[in-house]
Amino acid sequence: MKALANDKDMILPVCAIFRRFLKTQGLKFTTERALILDAILAKEEVFEADELLNEMRAAEHRVSKATIYRTLKHLMEANIITEVLIDSKQAHYRTIFGREPKGHLVCVETGKIVEFPVTELSAVADKIAKEHGFEPVSHRFVIYGVSPEAQKHPQADRG
């Protein structure tokens, strides 16, 4: 089997998509926006704005917090990323362009997040929306539980 399609190949098409989106909005494709997009595409999992900022600083790609937040907004409008609501403290994001929709299984002890496919659930979600007269747009499924690791290493720290 040919294994030519790796993650790197994804970067060009998404850049083009974002660039086109920006153009339609009369916006510019700047160095900073390209750097942020690259950083995001390198992430396999859910990420936070803060995390992105730190990683980019570590990589000597100095981009301000403000620019990160502003770019995340544009990327959401371009349907390249989406918000994932894990907790009420801070927004989490996830790339959706070129990736399958996923649900998230969150360990209530360790905070570990595991993705799972939502094919069957998506169909149910669309059905439910339509039953209520809603035109379905998107959905989020988050399941909370105790991960195998946490079950093995009980903390016993319950007050």
Place this chain on the structure above:
Amino acid sequence: MKALANDKDMILPVCAIFRRFLKTQGLKFTTERALILDAILAKEEVFEADELLNEMRAAEHRVSKATIYRTLKHLMEANIITEVLIDSKQAHYRTIFGREPKGHLVCVETGKIVEFPVTELSAVADKIAKEHGFEPVSHRFVIYGVSPEAQKHPQADRG
């Protein structure tokens, strides 16, 4: 059919549950906590801390912001309410004691929130958790879409 069981009947048992919970934790059942619990039980739908504060002030039940947040925490620990993640700006809560679990259908245009039963989805969620070795605890289903009202009255305000 006898229609004696209205929402008011729910208040006493929940108070008792909360009181008992507080006692087990060495905490006190104060006037403020009782007022907050009453205000919450009067709500049929999802609510926010801020909303609760305003409503209680309007009803001349002066309770501080701090006390509301502190009490919401206790009510969550007592499994009387739960957090519902609708957006990343602010926490939403919902009473779970004595009520069926629900999913939430959110209109992306108007913000309107409609609840729907999650019986079938809950079973799927538990199955998924177990498939990943997780002990299921809870789950949240949020579906975003365009409500019938918003479809009838298009805003046409897309940039």
Place this chain on the structure above:
DNA sequence: CTTGCTGCAAAAGTTTTGCACACGT
């Protein structure tokens, strides 16, 4: 009485915004 609780205001945390200068088109 002892211990925890309340309200206030300040702190903490994330996200947004105003402004002067810099860059993409």
Place this chain on the structure above:
DNA sequence: ACGTGTGCAAAACTTTTGCAGCAAG
């Protein structure tokens, strides 16, 4: 050149916390 974007720091916003007086058990 024009108009938009950037970084900075301050603002805005929700939620948390420290403290002095107060109330529940």
